[in-house]
Amino acid sequence: MKRLLGLTxxxxxxxxxxxxxxxFLMFLFVAVRTFVLAKESLQHISEAKTGKNLLVASIEQADALLVATALLVIGFGLYSLFVGKIDSIPSFLEVKSFTDLKDKLVNVSVVALVVAFFSLVIEHLNDWGVLEVGAGIGAVVLAVSVYGFVNGKSKETEQELEKEQP
Known part of the structure; x- marks a missing residue:
């Protein structure tokens, strides 16, 4: 029975x-989209709005890359936590606990939110709704920052308790 439970x-x-x-699909999407965007942009390179379109598309590409990276980190993290150690990944991708995995995901998510907001600001620079969206994203970033601070404090407390135990 133990062996069966272990296999779960x-x-x-x-x-x-x-x-x-x-x-993989997200990385592939970004690569294909880059070639399509390059072709379209070269056809309209002399038009004034091409630069703005390229800037917005570049930021959206960066956002898609962040999502792809987050999915990659989740895949590595789940494998490390449940199946076994991965020897060939960089040390910054190593996951030793579920909290490590959550922290990595939260960090990538915050950056993705900032990139999404930046894209929105460039796309709708003169629109009234940008401030509301910015306040919403700011609230999310603030909440995540508070979470990170509280989580960091609880880690410090855990480490102190471990040192005190004989």
């Missing part, structure tokens, strides 16, 4: 595979 950790492989497939 392999259920996480479904999450690993799905995250890696979606990450």
């Amino acid at each position: 950790r392999l259920i996480a492989v479904l999450g690993v595979v799905s995250s890696l497939i979606l990450s």
Whole structure:
């Protein structure tokens, strides 16, 4: 029975595979979109709005890359947590706990929100609704920052408690 229960950790492989497939598809989308965008932009390179369109598209590409990267990190993290250590990944991608995985995802998500807001500002610079959207994203970033601060404090407390135990 113990062995059977131990094998259930392999259920996480479904999450690993799905995250890696979606990450691959996002990276592929960005690469294909880049070639299509380059072709379209070169055809209209002399038009005034081409530069603005390229800037917005570049920011959206960066956002898609961040999502692809987050999916990759989730795939690596789930594998590390449930299946086994991955020897060939950089140390900054190593995941030792579920909290590590959440922290990495939160950090990428905050950057993605900032990139999305930047894209929105450039696209709708003179629109009234940009401030409301900015306040909403700011509230999310503030909430995540508070979470990170509180989570960091709880980690410090855990480490202090571990040191005190004989």
